[in-house]
Amino acid sequence: MQNGLCGVACACTGVGDTGPSLLEAHVADWKNRWEDNAGGTAVISGKKVGFFVDKECILCSVCSDAAPNNFRMSDAEDHDICYKQPDSDEELSQCNEAMENCPVEAIGDSGE
Numbered sequence: 395m396q397n398g399l400c401g402v403a404c405a406c407t408g409v410g411d412t413g414p415s416l417l418e419a420h421v422a423d424w425k426n427r428w429e430d431n432a433g434g435t436a437v438i439s440g441k442k443v444g445f446f447v448d449k450e451c452i453l454c455s456v457c458s459d460a461a462p463n464n465f466r467m468s469d470a471e472d473h474d475i476c477y478k479q480p481d482s483d484e485e486l487s488q489c490n491e492a493m494e495n496c497p498v499e500a501i502g503d504s505g506e
């Protein structure tokens with residue numbers, strides 16, 4: 395085991411890795427989302443977004459660090475959730491950063 399880009403112990407080696415990796419292993423699945431996500435959608439600068447966390451979350455806190463106004467640990471303390479959709483360009487940017495940096499791709503955007 396070694397640490398890849400995200401700092402989580404796993405089999406990936408980060409940049410340049412051509413083998414199996416957590417970064418390629420999963421795409422967030424709206425049907426597998428946690429029920430305690432805020433849900434809903436928001437429109438920011440003409441873009442509709444609807445962030446959610448699915449049940450692949452490993453509770454690493456990357457998202458709540460990147461977007462503290464939108465992601466936090468669930469009340470059950472065993473996964474993170476999107477507790478509020480973004481309501482500004484700054485929050486949208488932070489949510490996108492959280493989604494891009496989630497090490498297991500547990501964050502999705504159902505807004506299209």
Ligand code: SF4
Pocket residue numbers: 447450451452453454455456457458473474492495496497498499500501
């Ligand atoms: S970044 Fe991904 S794995 Fe980490 S707490 Fe957030 S949703 Fe869970």
